[in-house]
Amino acid sequence: MSGSPIPAGTAGTMPGIAIYPGQPGSVHVTELPRPQPRPNEAVVRVRRVGVCGTDRELIEAKLGAPPPGSRELVLGHEVLGMVEATGREVRAVKAGDLVVATVRRPDGCPACRTGQPDMCIQRAYTERGILGAHGYMVEQFTEREPFLVPVPASLEGVGVLVEPLSVVEKAIRHADLIQARLRSWAPTTALVLGAGPIGLLGTLLLRLRGVEVVTVARRPAPNPAAAVVEACGARYHSVRETPLADVAATLPNIDLILEATGVSALVADGMTLLGNNGVLVLLSVTGGESVAPVPLDAINREFVFGNKVMVGSVNAGLEDFAAGVEHLAEFERRWPGLTSQVITHRLRGFDEAERIADATDDGIKTVVEFAVD
Numbered sequence: 001m002s003g004s005p006i007p008a009g010t011a012g013t014m015p016g017i018a019i020y021p022g023q024p025g026s027v028h029v030t031e032l033p034r035p036q037p038r039p040n041e042a043v044v045r046v047r048r049v050g051v052c053g054t055d056r057e058l059i060e061a062k063l064g065a066p067p068p069g070s071r072e073l074v075l076g077h078e079v080l081g082m083v084e085a086t087g088r089e090v091r092a093v094k095a096g097d098l099v100v101a102t103v104r105r106p107d108g109c110p111a112c113r114t115g116q117p118d119m120c121i122q123r124a125y126t127e128r129g130i131l132g133a134h135g136y137m138v139e140q141f142t143e144r145e146p147f148l149v150p151v152p153a154s155l156e157g158v159g160v161l162v163e164p165l166s167v168v169e170k171a172i173r174h175a176d177l178i179q180a181r182l183r184s185w186a187p188t189t190a191l192v193l194g195a196g197p198i199g200l201l202g203t204l205l206l207r208l209r210g211v212e213v214v215t216v217a218r219r220p221a222p223n224p225a226a227a228v229v230e231a232c233g234a235r236y237h238s239v240r241e242t243p244l245a246d247v248a249a250t251l252p253n254i255d256l257i258l259e260a261t262g263v264s265a266l267v268a269d270g271m272t273l274l275g276n277n278g279v280l281v282l283l284s285v286t287g288g289e290s291v292a293p294v295p296l297d298a299i300n301r302e303f304v305f306g307n308k309v310m311v312g313s314v315n316a317g318l319e320d321f322a323a324g325v326e327h328l329a330e331f332e333r334r335w336p337g338l339t340s341q342v343i344t345h346r347l348r349g350f351d352e353a354e355r356i357a358d359a360t361d362d363g364i365k366t367v368v369e370f371a372v373d
């Protein structure tokens with residue numbers, strides 16, 4: 001059987017939440033042509049879109065580029081949707097399936113050609129909702145089959161977290177690949193810097209593997225992030241209450257550090273605290289130009305003597321989205337209802353578009369809800 005037919009009468013326009021890149025605070029609702037699918041594409045009805053630090057930087061005009069020929073960029077790169085219809089060549093998804101969509105579009109470089117657009121050596125890729133392609137804060141979008149990843153219906157409430165989780169999946173997969181240099185790599189102690197969505201999902205993923213995790217952030221407990229950390233058996237520390245060096249001094253060799261604070265000063269701390277044979281994975285996009293003195297002789301010496309690695313990691317590969325779906329299901333089995341606590345704010349579709357950039361001091365993840373019954 002080929003895919004379900006494209007319903008008639010889907011022509012016309014639809015609303016979308018967009019910015020004018022380069023113009024701070026320009027969030028607005030726009031009208032876009034309703035997408036017309038090609039035979040190898042599915043039409044997806046958007047249900048939820050997550051908001052992250054990148055969206056706030058887009059709204060502050062610190063990054064972002066519209067698609068060619070447009071002044072506007074539709075926001076949204078963390079999406080959960082439902083397939084409405086499929087072109088005749090589509091096999092892997094069908095109408096009614098929940099899906100997440102990947103973000104980055106490959107170009108012609110060797111990494112992209114071999115299916116790794118997240119490793120694009122040219123850095124000439126387009127990213128939906130960020131660079132050169134419209135995002136997912138619309139009623140419907142079309143996408144080619146390989147870039148849609150099915151999500152079980154049981155994960156409807158948390159599936160929008162697959163994209164941020166995929167970032168952590170890639171980070172830890174790469175750490176594992178790097179650590180293939182060791183004949184035995186079984187991390188027992190990890191430090192997670194930051195308790196935003198990336199830090200929390202990293203904490204959950206490492207706990208699933210049985211790693212002892214200490215997650216540090218600024219805000220003193222109790223707070224919603226600390227509650228998630230403690231519920232999965234990790235330890236939470238506020239660096240306002242205990243300096244990071246004092247927290248680290250209580251730990252055995254730190255095998256893995258995930259840096260996800262958005263504060264570049266923490267990179268120097270991470271380099272200093274990383275244990276022998278350890279890996280420090282940098283995940284923060286730091287938009288500033290800050291300069292600070294660092295103890296380079298000591299860091300260099302300890303990196304050499306300790307065979308340490310520091311690695312950057314951006315975005316995720318298709319396999320990381322698939323792994324994210326599987327691990328979300330495992331989170332639900334192991335800690336029922338816990339992952340949904342990462343979503344602390346929900347906004348109503350196009351009605352509350354102007355609020356998507358609002359700071360949420362007391363919150364973790366904001367999700368914009370579109371076609372949710």
Ligand SMILES: [Zn+2]
Binds near residue numbers: 112117123124
């Ligand atoms: Zn490329």
